[in-house]
């Protein structure tokens with residue numbers, strides 16, 4: 001299993017990640033990404049030559065915003081989304097940023113709460129939107145190693161679930 005950068009062209013060719021396709025099209029023209037305030041790229045999780053899921057990164061030296069997170073429909077519910085999120089949290093921790101943040105609709109709030117994200121409800125030009133925040137500076141220094149341990153445990157559990165799911169899928173194929 002490996003994480004690689006994936007281009008807009010490749011995502012378009014695959015045709016199974018419409019949210020990522022749309023986000024990449026917006027980011028390629030939005031001045032916010034052109035003047036260097038935020039950098040952006042998309043990451044793909046690849047296993048046995050198959051692209052299992054994609055995750056957008058937007059970052060500067062302080063913050064990492066992730067999203068959209070989109071899993072290959074054939075591989076949903078196997079831990080792929082969790083693996084990608086845990087990896088981004090671990091990368092953000094080791095890069096010394098202030099935390100990981102994302103935006104989502106109401107239907108995904110509970111999904112992100114599983115990873116420790118807290119919800120801030122926003123009114124975005126009359127529409128409800130959730131900012132999910134995982135700020136590392138909220139974690140007391142005496143609780144930091146416990147937090148990191150929990151992230152690693154969650155990551156390990158997702159990896160184990162994934163390999164079991166893939167084995168079952170291969171056995172029933």
Ligand SMILES: CC(C)(COP(=O)(O)OP(=O)(O)OC[C@H]1O[C@@H](n2cnc3c(N)ncnc32)[C@H](O)[C@@H]1OP(=O)(O)O)[C@@H](O)C(=O)NCCC(=O)NCCS
Pocket residue numbers: 019067068069070071072075076077078079080081082083103104105107108109110111
């Ligand atoms: C949401 C999504 C990324 C989850 O990825 P995934 O790889 O299928 O999820 P995981 O395998 O990591 O996690 C599965 C668990 O999350 C739960 N889950 C999935 N979607 C959920 C949701 N909307 N709310 C709460 N829990 C959810 C599952 O019930 C499962 O629970 P279990 O471990 O107790 O059985 C994936 O379903 C997807 O790509 N959806 C379409 C794209 C999309 O709308 N993305 C927007 C996200 S902002």
